[in-house]
Amino acid sequence: IVMTQSPATLSVSPGERATLSCRASQSVGSNFAWYQQKPGQAPRLLIYDASIRATGIPARFSGSGSGTEFTLTISSLQSEDFAVYYCHQYNDWPRTFGHGTRVEI
Amino acid sequence: EVQLMESGGGLIQSGGSLRLSCVGSGFTFSSHAISWVRQGPGKWLEWLAYISGTGKTEHYEDSVRGRFTISRDNSKNTLYLQMNSLRVEDTAVYFCARSPYRDGWFGDYWGQGALVTVSS
Numbered sequence: 001i002v003m004t005q006s007p008a009t010l011s012v013s014p015g016e017r018a019t020l021s022c023r024a025s026q027s028v029g030s031n032f033a034w035y036q037q038k039p040g041q042a043p044r045l046l047i048y049d050a051s052i053r054a055t056g057i058p059a060r061f062s063g064s065g066s067g068t069e070f071t072l073t074i075s076s077l078q079s080e081d082f083a084v085y086y087c088h089q090y091n092d093w094p095r096t097f098g099h100g101t102r103v104e105i
Numbered sequence: 106e107v108q109l110m111e112s113g114g115g116l117i118q119s120g121g122s123l124r125l126s127c128v129g130s131g132f133t134f135s136s137h138a139i140s141w142v143r144q145g146p147g148k149w150l151e152w153l154a155y156i157s158g159t160g161k162t163e164h165y166e167d168s169v170r171g172r173f174t175i176s177r178d179n180s181k182n183t184l185y186l187q188m189n190s191l192r193v194e195d196t197a198v199y200f201c202a203r204s205p206y207r208d209g210w211f212g213d214y215w216g217q218g219a220l221v222t223v224s225s
Contacts, residue, residue, distance in 0.1 A: 033211050035150075042200055042215035043150065054213065086150055090211040094166045095140070095152040 001025050001089050005098035012103060018074040020101045022087035027067045031091035034063055034072045038083045047072065107131040107214045109201050114219030121191050125219055127184040127201030135159070135179040138204040140212065141186045143197035154186065158207035191223045
């Protein structure tokens with residue numbers, strides 16, 4: 001299953017809303033996650049089952065969608081949110097990730 | 106606190122072998138499936154291999170099937186990745202990542218990664 005993220009880069013000002021998209025080449029139901037990765041760090045799980053925030057993730061992060069179309073929304077960007085975001089399907093093997101959206105200032 | 110720590114990375118010549126380890130702590134190791142995921146220089150995440158909590162079920166990505174073998178020793182809280190016939194394109198940071206479940210996988214906790222560099 002190919003995961004296609006858009007845009008590749010998103011330029012946003014602090015305090016603004018950011019909307020990231022991911023499309024799956026076939027339905028993955030709600031078996032879908034979002035991760036955040038900062039330079040030199042491991043990925044961090046943000047959202048799983050398409051819309052459930054992982055432990056400790058702030059409420060400004062929200063996920064939506066099912067089937068083939070998914071969205072991650074960051075309601076008001078904080079300085080620590082500038083990072084690369086990856087989408088991921090876990091409906092089928094092999095597990096696959098998108099190529100990432102870089103959120104920059 | 107859940108922790109995963111990889112070790113065993115390094116510089117290896119093309120065609121060589123390397124074994125990575127991942128030690129888990131802060132959770133019941135055998136209750137969680139684990140995968141290896143890698144990230145090439147400046148690239149995205151690539152899932153490689155999966156093993157269930159009991160060790161009875163494995164899955165591999167096509168590009169490593171037959172060359173890489175995932176295994177675990179639950180008595181030592183340790184996951185392994187045996188990598189044979191290494192290629193330059195296997196150069197990457199290798200992460201182990203835990204699933205919240207005994208079977209099936211997405212990564213809820215990740216190690217910091219081990220760098221593997223394959224030279225020609």
